[in-house]
Amino acid sequence: MTATANPERPRLGVFKLTSCDGCQLTLLDCEDELLLLAATIDIVHFPEGVSPARSEGPFDLAIIEGSVSTAEQLQEVKQIRSQSRVLVTIGACATSGGIQALRNFVSGEEDGFDEFRKAVYARPEYVDSLATSTPVSQHVAVDFELRGCPIDKRQLLELITAYLRGRTPAIKNESVCFECKRRGTVCVVVTDNTPCLGPVTHAGCGAICPAFRRGCYGCFGPRESAATESLATQMKNIGRSEQEILRSFRLFTAASPEFEKESKRHE
Amino acid sequence: MVDSGTQVHKSMPRSGLETLLSVLSQEGYRLVGPTISEGAIVFDDIATTKDLPIGWTDRQSPGRYRLEKSGDDRAFGFVVGPHSWKQFLFPAKETLHQATYDESAGMWRQSDDHTVATAFIGVRACDLAGIGIQDRVFIGGKYVDQGYHNRRHSHFIVAVNCLQAGDLCFCDSMGTGPEVKSGFDICLTELDSTFLVQAGSERGDSIVAQLPLAAASQDEHKALLTGLAQCRQSMGRQLDTENIEGLLFGNLEHPQWEDVSERCLACGNCTMVCPTCFCYSVDEVADLGDDPPQRERSWDSCFSQQHSKINGATFQPAIKDRYRQWLTHKLASWQSQFGTSGCVGCGRCIAWCPVGIDLTEEVAAIRVGAEEPVSMPACETVTIAPATEQDAGESTTPIFATTEATVAGVVTEAPKVATLALTMPVGYDYQPGQFNMLSLPGIGEVPISVSGDSDGAFEHTIHSVGNVSEALNGLEPGSTLGVRGPYGSSWPMALARSRPVTVIAGGLGLAPLRGVIRRLLEQAESGSRNGDTEWLRLIYGARHPEALLFTRELEQWRKNPAFRVAVTVDQSTSGWTGNVGTVITFLSRKRIPVESLYLVCGPEVMMLAVVRVLLDAQVPPEHIYLSMERNMKCAAGHCGRCQYGPYFICKDGPVLGYDKLSFLFGKRGF
Ligand SMILES: Cc1cc2nc3c(=O)[nH]c(=O)nc-3n(C[C@H](O)[C@H](O)[C@H](O)COP(=O)(O)OP(=O)(O)OC[C@H]3O[C@@H](n4cnc5c(N)ncnc54)[C@H](O)[C@@H]3O)c2cc1C
Ligand code: SF4
Ligand code: SF4
Ligand code: SF4
Ligand code: SF4
Ligand code: FES
Numbered sequence: 001m002t003a004t005a006n007p008e009r010p011r012l013g014v015f016k017l018t019s020c021d022g023c024q025l026t027l028l029d030c031e032d033e034l035l036l037l038a039a040t041i042d043i044v045h046f047p048e049g050v051s052p053a054r055s056e057g058p059f060d061l062a063i064i065e066g067s068v069s070t071a072e073q074l075q076e077v078k079q080i081r082s083q084s085r086v087l088v089t090i091g092a093c094a095t096s097g098g099i100q101a102l103r104n105f106v107s108g109e110e111d112g113f114d115e116f117r118k119a120v121y122a123r124p125e126y127v128d129s130l131a132t133s134t135p136v137s138q139h140v141a142v143d144f145e146l147r148g149c150p151i152d153k154r155q156l157l158e159l160i161t162a163y164l165r166g167r168t169p170a171i172k173n174e175s176v177c178f179e180c181k182r183r184g185t186v187c188v189v190v191t192d193n194t195p196c197l198g199p200v201t202h203a204g205c206g207a208i209c210p211a212f213r214r215g216c217y218g219c220f221g222p223r224e225s226a227a228t229e230s231l232a233t234q235m236k237n238i239g240r241s242e243q244e245i246l247r248s249f250r251l252f253t254a255a256s257p258e259f260e261k262e263s264k265r266h267e
Numbered sequence: 268m269v270d271s272g273t274q275v276h277k278s279m280p281r282s283g284l285e286t287l288l289s290v291l292s293q294e295g296y297r298l299v300g301p302t303i304s305e306g307a308i309v310f311d312d313i314a315t316t317k318d319l320p321i322g323w324t325d326r327q328s329p330g331r332y333r334l335e336k337s338g339d340d341r342a343f344g345f346v347v348g349p350h351s352w353k354q355f356l357f358p359a360k361e362t363l364h365q366a367t368y369d370e371s372a373g374m375w376r377q378s379d380d381h382t383v384a385t386a387f388i389g390v391r392a393c394d395l396a397g398i399g400i401q402d403r404v405f406i407g408g409k410y411v412d413q414g415y416h417n418r419r420h421s422h423f424i425v426a427v428n429c430l431q432a433g434d435l436c437f438c439d440s441m442g443t444g445p446e447v448k449s450g451f452d453i454c455l456t457e458l459d460s461t462f463l464v465q466a467g468s469e470r471g472d473s474i475v476a477q478l479p480l481a482a483a484s485q486d487e488h489k490a491l492l493t494g495l496a497q498c499r500q501s502m503g504r505q506l507d508t509e510n511i512e513g514l515l516f517g518n519l520e521h522p523q524w525e526d527v528s529e530r531c532l533a534c535g536n537c538t539m540v541c542p543t544c545f546c547y548s549v550d551e552v553a554d555l556g557d558d559p560p561q562r563e564r565s566w567d568s569c570f571s572q573q574h575s576k577i578n579g580a581t582f583q584p585a586i587k588d589r590y591r592q593w594l595t596h597k598l599a600s601w602q603s604q605f606g607t608s609g610c611v612g613c614g615r616c617i618a619w620c621p622v623g624i625d626l627t628e629e630v631a632a633i634r635v636g637a638e639e640p641v642s643m644p645a646c647e648t649v650t651i652a653p654a655t656e657q658d659a660g661e662s663t664t665p666i667f668a669t670t671e672a673t674v675a676g677v678v679t680e681a682p683k684v685a686t687l688a689l690t691m692p693v694g695y696d697y698q699p700g701q702f703n704m705l706s707l708p709g710i711g712e713v714p715i716s717v718s719g720d721s722d723g724a725f726e727h728t729i730h731s732v733g734n735v736s737e738a739l740n741g742l743e744p745g746s747t748l749g750v751r752g753p754y755g756s757s758w759p760m761a762l763a764r765s766r767p768v769t770v771i772a773g774g775l776g777l778a779p780l781r782g783v784i785r786r787l788l789e790q791a792e793s794g795s796r797n798g799d800t801e802w803l804r805l806i807y808g809a810r811h812p813e814a815l816l817f818t819r820e821l822e823q824w825r826k827n828p829a830f831r832v833a834v835t836v837d838q839s840t841s842g843w844t845g846n847v848g849t850v851i852t853f854l855s856r857k858r859i860p861v862e863s864l865y866l867v868c869g870p871e872v873m874m875l876a877v878v879r880v881l882l883d884a885q886v887p888p889e890h891i892y893l894s895m896e897r898n899m900k901c902a903a904g905h906c907g908r909c910q911y912g913p914y915f916i917c918k919d920g921p922v923l924g925y926d927k928l929s930f931l932f933g934k935r936g937f
Contacts, residue, residue, distance in 0.1 A: 158552065161553055166710060166737075166738055167551055167710045167711060167734055167735075168734045168735075170551060170552050172548070174535065174567075174572075175535060175571075177534040177535055177539070177621075178534075181349075181536060181539035182360055182566055184309065184359070185305070186309060189621045190330055190332050190618060191305065191333070196621070198621075199532035199533075199621055213305065224572050227531065227533060230529065230531070230622055234330075
């Protein structure tokens with residue numbers, strides 16, 4: 001974007017908005033690797049709540065974790081965007097509103113939440129007063145959204161290296177089934193009738209749950225071309241109730257448009 | 268087969284199976300065979316017969332697989348499970364051979380050969396056919412996948428005849444089974460109380476010689492023959508393959524495609540379990556530290572979006588497109604590409620589809636109300652690379668073998684477009700229309716056409732659209748980069764020699780055509796076109812005047828009386844005095860000589876419109892040539908990314924005659 005930075009010593013800014021601790025932990029877990037780079041890059045870390053006394057940009061790479069839930073945060077993401085060459089968001093909170101977006105569904109049930117939510121999504125200035133949780137990409141242009149609840153450490157490191165080296169991150173937008181099959185896991189749907197969101201979920205976790213004989217919970221959110229309707233029919237055919245199907249789609253990334261739409265079909 | 272050689276089959280007591288495993292082990296083979304894990308019979312390391320699924324069988328139906336006690340003590344009383352042998356010959360993830368970055372030499376080098384000689388225990392006839400099909404892909408053409416080659420030739424195959432078909436088997440329809448006929452080292456047939464044993468190679472002979480064998484009895488032979496016949500009778504599925512290539516490509520708009528797309532999840536499971544699917548992705552990966560970047564290959568599938576995505580377009584955006592790609596490739600275009608179907612009838616894709624889509628049913632449904640079949644291009648001969656490199660001679664090249672080129676000069680052509688002149692490795696040459704794979708370690712590799720050559724350097728005109736192209740355009744004279752090529756087909760120079768030529772280019776499409784213009788002009792200078800006037804025409808369109816490429820050369824061309832140059836821009840700017848409007852508007856206002864040869868390159872929508880105008884003017888399709896663009900990873904016909912119906916754009920294209928393309932060109936979703 002607009003900002004330029006010193007190519008000799010790239011500046012990396014890490015920002016935290018509203019989120020649980022999962023991604024934060026993954027980030028902390030990466031510190032050893034990031035420290036390796038300390039000699040070549042400047043890492044500036046901003047934990048939640050330090051604002052407004054923020055260090056100034058520009059940043060070569062800004063990483064935002066967490067969703068936008070206050071007016072202050074809204075200002076903040078705009079400011080970060082204007083100071084960053086590349087802006088990436090990480091985790092289900094930053095990319096889809098996160099599990100805290102669940103409260104939107106619950107609170108809405110009593111007083112006409114449909115209109116309420118429409119207003120929120122169309123007019124982000126209400127975000128603060130309504131205390132809903134929205135993805136960063138709803139407010140500013142985002143160069144890459146790293147999925148996951150929590151994010152995967154290898155993917156985070158790949159993302160950072162790729163952008164620092166000027167490469168497209170080797171992060172695929174395929175279904176979890178691809179990873180599941182590549183690791184040789186036997187499909188839990190076909191052998192056990194276990195419901196699994198793998199076919200409609202964005203890859204990245206390495207298909208951990210099926211490897212432990214559990215169905216995928218969809219933490220990474222919908223993949224492109226998420227055929228949720230056909231999958232819901234399959235779940236029904238293996239004896240799942242409407243309520244169970246609704247709950248499967250209304251979890252970590254409940255507010256993602258594809259999953260939201262599917263869960264509403266089963267209300 | 269009646270003559271399943273009374274001489275070749277020997278009888279072995281059941282206990283001989285243990286002996287076979289231990290002999291193979293002693294010979295140094297890693298043993299991989301069927302074993303029970305996670306509720307299915309999978310392929311994994313085994314040590315003794317105890318690891319085999321003795322007494323178990325599999326029950327399968329669309330989207331469903333269950334293990335059951337078989338009630339006997341057979342070791343091979345099941346059919347096929349979720350795994351296939353491809354995962355050992357073509358691993359799901361692999362750091363590429365030939366692709367470890369050698370920092371000191373500044374280039375990609377062949378990584379060590381980690382092949383461990385492995386004995387596959389219990390390979391079914393359909394799976395042997397599957398291996399044979401992947402041989403055609405990975406070691407059957409000009410380019411050889413070294414890793415696959417090494418593994419393929421060091422592995423030992425113990426095959427098993429099927430005497431009992433599974434619920435989803437249809438190898439009989441595909442002509443691949445149930446009888447094992449060739450391509451094995453040892454073949455076993457499991458009978459009630461004995462095994463029949465047959466050696467199929469010298470290696471097999473030497474192992475068989477160490478087994479406790481006796482002559483096979485008449486009864487044992489009879490049991491084999493009746494068992495095979497019964498197996499054929501009891502196939503769980505059937506597929507009518509008659510003229511299936513023409514059927515599928517003649518019915519690309521059949522309502523069944525819509526129907527299946529509402530069920531299909533595009534999850535990719537069918538392609539991953541299929542023993543023949545070969546598509547892969549190659550990605551640059553690197554640690555944060557100073558470790559050199561690596562190239563990693565992983566299974567990909569036409570059900571992923573990346574598969575058909577290029578900068579600015581996704582050719583198969585809808586699930587319908589992707590399912591149609593899978594089915595038409597498997598059962599139809601595979602035939603044109605490799606001279607065989609891509610399906611061996613194992614039934615895996617039916618069982619392991621989470622929503623139970625059954626390709627045999629889909630084909631049957633398409634046959635109902637089908638339109639006339641179309642005719643498909645024939646396949647060229649495929650020869651499998653022999654075991655040793657000496658035997659292979661110089662007819663094959665290792666895939667991904669990259670050498671170093673140096674930037675001799677950089678010319679800025681237009682905003683975000685530059686021409687890099689590269690000093691190539693000794694002996695490099697190309698034909699206009701061909702392309703190279705240019706790479707920067709740790710950043711990536713992309714296909715770029717050669718846009719000409721001068722003073723011994725080869726030019727590449729590059730538009731910065733993403734990370735790799737941008738990094739290439741940022742190179743300065745003296746810097747080095749990786750190069751492999753040239754790849755692909757070239758413009759038809761022989762045809763061009765004898766008739767007038769019209770070159771039609773849109774945007775960057777002039778780059779791959781500049782070489783051909785220069786060659787034709789050189790030939791004319793040497794007198795081949797004496798007396799002809801205006802035998803060469805160029806119609807070149809760009810968005811706006813600033814985007815025009817090779818402007819100085821265009822001016823020179825204009826001065827040549829034999830060369831008629833027309834340039835048009837979509838949007839003019841102040842100072843522009845030339846034509847305004849698209850190439851199409853320009854073309855439709857002009858006379859279109861029927862006898863001319865037309866060479867066309869530009870965005871696909873533009874080429875489509877140009878072709879329409881030319882065909883309307885009665886230009887014969889075989890005199891229209893187009894240069895096509897698809898996603899590319901290997902440039903050698905292996906990764907499957909660049910497929911366009913029966914063609915690989917990387918090796919059959921990028922330049923193709925319209926007569927070859929007409930049955931598909933303009934149809935969405937390919
Ligand atoms: C036969 C052929 C000849 C070409 N000749 C030229 C040329 O002369 N000049 C030129 O500027 N461009 C040419 N292209 C297009 C060029 O390859 C793409 O613009 C380039 O791959 C974009 O890579 P990127 O990393 O910069 O962009 P990104 O959009 O970030 O691409 C990411 C990756 O997708 C793949 N990809 C993206 N676009 C294409 C594409 N159009 N074709 C194939 N793979 C793609 C590559 O693997 C690439 O690394 C040609 C393409 C083909 C197939
Ligand atoms: S277990 Fe789930 S993720 Fe794995 S292949 Fe089956 S459906 Fe896909
Ligand atoms: S298409 Fe299906 S039945 Fe045919 S070989 Fe592949 S997995 Fe087996
Ligand atoms: S394009 Fe063909 S080989 Fe590749 S995944 Fe699809 S069906 Fe398989
Ligand atoms: S056919 Fe079945 S296995 Fe294949 S992509 Fe579609 S849903 Fe997945
Ligand atoms: S098959 Fe790999 S690029 Fe053509």
